[in-house]
Amino acid sequence: MIVRAGLFTLCSSALLSLLPYFAKYELGFDSTGFGMLLGSFGMGAVIGGIEFLPRLRPKVSVESMIIGSIALLSMVTFSVGYIQDFGILCLLMALGGAAHITILSTFYTIGAKSAPKWIGARVLAIYLLILNGGLAIGSVIWGAVANEIGIPVTLSLAAISLVATILTKKHYNSTSLDNLDFTPVSDHWPLPPQHSIEPSEYKNQALITIEYSSINSNISAGFEQITRELGCLLKSEGMAYWELFQDPTDMGHYIEIRIADTWTDHMRQHEFVTKNIQVMENKISDLIKDCPTPKVVHYVGKSSSIW
Structure with missing residues (x-):
């Protein structure tokens, strides 16, 4: 979970970190337009968390949710760099928000299942550290890349890198956690x-x-x-x-x-x-x-x- 969450955050940070500059200088939007784009991303995350996630979890495997959401977010990241229509961009950002919250919540669920309850707080702390650290490092990297080759091409590279993170499932597959049971059995080991x-x-x-x-x-x-x-x-x-x-x-x-x-x-x-x-x-x-x-x-x- 730590490896996959870190790689995902590094790659996905391009969309939000480059959005302010892209909205102002590439698309010509004012602060209201940028706010609408970012608000669409947040609204998509809210709707996705409330409406879609509860319906998907009983029907779709964890690994399928991760792969599907990464594919959707990569498509959004790529498309944003080449579409000028404001309405379509808001729709794309909403889809990206839904995919983003699906991936983050799924990774957290995997982390919670992969460790005993007594260290659950430590797992959450490490998870948040990875997310924020990946966002900080990724923003710097993608900003430097965009400065050299432009934002549309940079977003395309970010989309490709997002798809590439799917390959990590070979070594860090979430299905390996399905049979784990961290229920305490305190009487199993007698006291020395x-x-x-x-x-x-x-x-x-x-x-x-x-x-x-x-x-x-x-x-x-x-x-x-x-x-x-x-x-x-x-x-x-x-x-x-x-x-x-x-x-x-x-x-x-x-x-x-x-x-x-x-x-x-x-x-x-x-x-x-x-x-x-x-x-x-x-x-x-x-x-x-x-x-x-x-x-x-x-x-x-x-x-x-x-x-």
């Missing part, structure tokens, strides 16, 4: 014996080791794959470091290392561990059910620095 450590050590890092032994060679590949997927989820939910190590002298012996920034953070992870983690750990348990029970040990760091 050291949960009542001295308050002075609350800010020290936490090291968790999980030792697996006698992993049969016929299940080792599946075990490593599922464990790596678990590691990705753990890091996405706040674990500072994760790695799986194998003993080269005993190929069935593995040690999983997890590090949390502070002991307090790790206790919070115990409280907010999600069903995603539970499902992955249950898969590992089912896979190694004929092997010895993994040994879990918690350690408290003797310094407050992660490295």
